[in-house]
Amino acid sequence: MRVIKYLISIVIISLFSTLKAKTPDLSIQLNALKEEKKQIEYCLKLDPRKDGAVDSNYLKEYLSPLLNHKNPGLKLTYYLLLADATSILFDQVNPVTNAYFDRAMEVADQSGVEEYRLLPLIRRGYYYFTYREISTALPYFLSASNLINDSNLDKVPLGAVHLQYSANFYGYIGNSAKALEYYKKAADYAPKDTRQTIDILNAIGVYYYRDSIYDSAEHYYKEGLKVAERTKDTVWMGILQGNIGNILLAKGDTAQAIVLSEMNVKTSLKYEEFKDAMRTLLGLAEIAVAQKRWSQAKAYLTQAEVYFEPKPFFLMYKTTAYELKAKIAQAEGNQKDAIYYLNQFITYNDSTQQQKDTERLQQATWNWETERFNLAITEAENKRKQDRFRDLSISLLLILTLLSITLLIHRSRQRIKIKSIKLEKEQLALLLEKELLDKELIKSKTEMKDFLLRIKENEKIIQDLERKLSQAQVNAQNESANEIQENLTQMLESHIMTDERWYRFKSLFETTHPGFFEELTLRYPNISENNLRLLTLSKLNLNNQSIAHLLGISLDGVKKAKQRLRKKIDLSIEN
Template sequence: MKIYLLSLFFLVILIIKNTNIVVGQSIEEIARIEDPLRQLEAVLQLPVNFGKDTVTLKKSLQPVLEIANEKDSFVLKWGYYMRMADGYSIAFDRTNGISEQYYQLAEQLLQKHYNIELEMIGYARQGYYNYVYRKVKEAFPFFLRANDLKSKIDIRKIPLVVKHYQFIANFYGYIGDHGSAVNYLQEALPFSKAVSRERVDLTNAVAVYLSRDSLNHQALIYLNRAMEEAKLAKDSVWIGIISGNLADQAWKAGDKQRAIALVQKNIDLSMRYNEHKDAMRANLTLASWYLVLKEWELAKQHVVSGINLMEEKPYFLKYKMDASKLLADIAHGLNQKEEELKQLHVYLTLKDSLEKRINDKEIQKIMWQRETERYNRTIQSTEEKRLHSKRIYQFIGISLVLVFTIILLLINKSKTKIKMRNTLLEKDQLTLAYEKQLLDQELVILKDSLGEFTDTIKQNDTTIQQLRQEIVKVSEQNPAYMAQVSDSLNAMLQTHIMTDERWLKFKHVFDKVYPGYLSQMKKNYSKITDNDLRILALQKLDLNNSSMSELLCVSMEAIKKAKQRLKKKMESQDQESISADRTISR
């Protein structure tokens, strides 16, 4: 395990602890501070960790609110909201509605009293609040907004700039954007105290992130700076941590003996000052190096030392997995097959447990990238709209008189066009009304024609029957008159019979009076013939069998049979449709 990873964890611990430092300043002392920035920094360092005792929290911070109201200071009131949000997050030990309510009050305050530096830090603090409790997705928008404001603020006006920039850098480091983390830490460095743990922390963190991006030469420069600061500050804990990080650089450079000596120094100092987690990681690192050198017993000794420093907490799960893999490799080197299989089994079990966490972290990185892209697109779109609106306003301002004149001309022109359009519209409406009237008249004429046709057929049918009866009566008495009556009957039959030509004319009129009737019958009953259609049309006109017989020049018996056949065809096809529907439903 690489030594420089330990410094990131140590950085988080320091930041979290720093949120609850008692700075030794009473409320009275804070009230006497004249510089608003220093006064706000003092408020932001007031103790708020009272466990679950929120009553004491409120009493402790109430004087800050009173001073803010007395001085009408929105800056102090903003600081009060921030610390109340911190206090409730500690009391609940999770994200909670009360903390978020105080963050919202702080944001609303800045909408009335705009301050871009406080706005940026407010977003950073709320983002870090979500990040600490691993609501990483919820933290995205706050860090995006904070980063967007970074280029617009004056860093000298940022309260506790080192602490807040560490918040942001820590988040960027977590999601894998080490370059952004380095930028924030480098900007914070000039504001850290010389020869202090704070500066050592920042310098070492820069080296850690540079190493993660394989910028080893630059990382080594910062590690040496951090070591110099740690020695000047006489900070043995940090000397041990940085020694471990330098050891990793020395190992990469091939100086194995120096690397081993530095890690051993890291272990000794960490154990002396009860930094057991740091010592545990250093032991595993040293074991992995002895494994490369095939020093099996020394490797095993340091793995066991590392395991003895582990606790039964989720944090140590990864290190337990690393230790099992080291023990399996050592057993393989010592040709201890049974022990090797045992340790491999433990290693695989632990690895499976970690897969989900690793995958979740990768998903968070992807989500961050997508959220960043979407946010940037939104910002770009908003900026484009703003510029577009600005150009429009400029154009309107310059061209106002000209536009006013053009509008007057357009109004007059529009009135003329509207009149013309209305005239054309009225003309079109009259044309449509006239065409509709013609169609209605044509339909009435066609209906009358069809009615007259039906009535004529019925009258002719009656006349034909009378003529036939007269022929029977006078056939024996008056042969000459019989010939005349017979001629009249034949002439009437010739005009009465529906020939193909007459059928087409009749059908044309029928289709207009009863549109779609015959075509629908043909569609519904595909087996019917043209003769069947004639029967259907005549039935629609309520003609009896006798009239149909005379009209189609067939016997009444033929008409009856034709109707029967038509009925069977239609019933047969209806039955087939019903059977098909039942089959489909099954």
């Protein structure tokens, strides 16, 4: 408790180790420090007082460069320093300080640096703790505890100081395990060979001593003593020697314990560490009573009582003093004083027990609040996980939906592209087919034209041969007539449209006159092939004589065939 009370009493002053070191321009000092963390630590150590008193207007003006500095953590520091200053000014919990802490938390949240969020949480919690509003302080320290586990403590400005604040608080509410955890973390981040290091090592030793883990307690006391000796800190040397004496006493080494304890008393008194001297003197008195050195025990008690104060903190020490006095008086045979001291012991012991019961009840309340807070945090975390899972599921569903839509669109586009390519191919094929058909049509028309031309030429030859044959017969030129007749017969035979020639011609005619035959066969299903030949040759505007020669029949045969056909299909065919 001595260590905790000591830390509480100097909490504000310990924040500002650079006393009156202000320069006309704070920016010059900050620019000399390249690292952002060191800049923040430099400012957090500034003394908020001017000429021994808090001047908030002066402080705001002096700290104004922090608001526009490129280091985002300095804006946070600005509001934390003003919170500390107003806390000193009001000397109690007040709305102005609360407002500065609120603003500091907003800046920390906006910075996006998780380690910065620890500063307003711990310092605000310690602010409430200093003024003993424990229930109000508890949520801030609990929130900080959750954050400490996930933070890189190397990035936390004055990390050891803030861990000490947390350790002090948890030690006060009776959570020794948590206090030890944070003291040990603080030891890792404290500057080497400083009073802060000694203080932390001693605090760890105290907690092990309370739990009767003497070897561990002695280890940390001795480590602290080594640092005190290296730094020539005689005050801490005396305190730690006294604490080691308590360990030796617990282990049964009374002689060495007395030597160390008396050295501690001298050192503590020399440097006005009266509470530590009082505590050590009571320990020496207990040893003297156990050894039945009554006079020496009374001398220790008389010297210790000088430093008693009318405060609840001293109840336990007054209880011990009156118990020892009662034992001494009874041993000396002074029954009247023994009864008086015993009654005083009972009175103080009842008050001490009542105080302890109150503390236990209070600690039980704080433990319940801690469990409730942790339960709320757990529920909030579970809800956050559920919400995150839900959001993730929705996001995944949306992504899958979008992906499916994208795939469908892509597939649709691919199908459209394939269809487009097929269509282009089909169009090209059609164009090619059309081109081929056009070429074939041109070719067929040319062939048809050539066919008609040959027919006409053949017809001229036949007519010429018939004319020559008639003249030869008139002139009785038998040999010549026979030759002409033979030529004429050959010509007629070659000119006659045989079945084979007809089908080749029919195919050619169908190309130049598409649908002609199909339409006739549809209108006149019983029409004969001979009739088709006659109609086709008539369609080409051939005269009856040419038709007769082609079909190998007489001119009268052609005329009669046309007459029969006209009656049959009621079709007018020109002669």
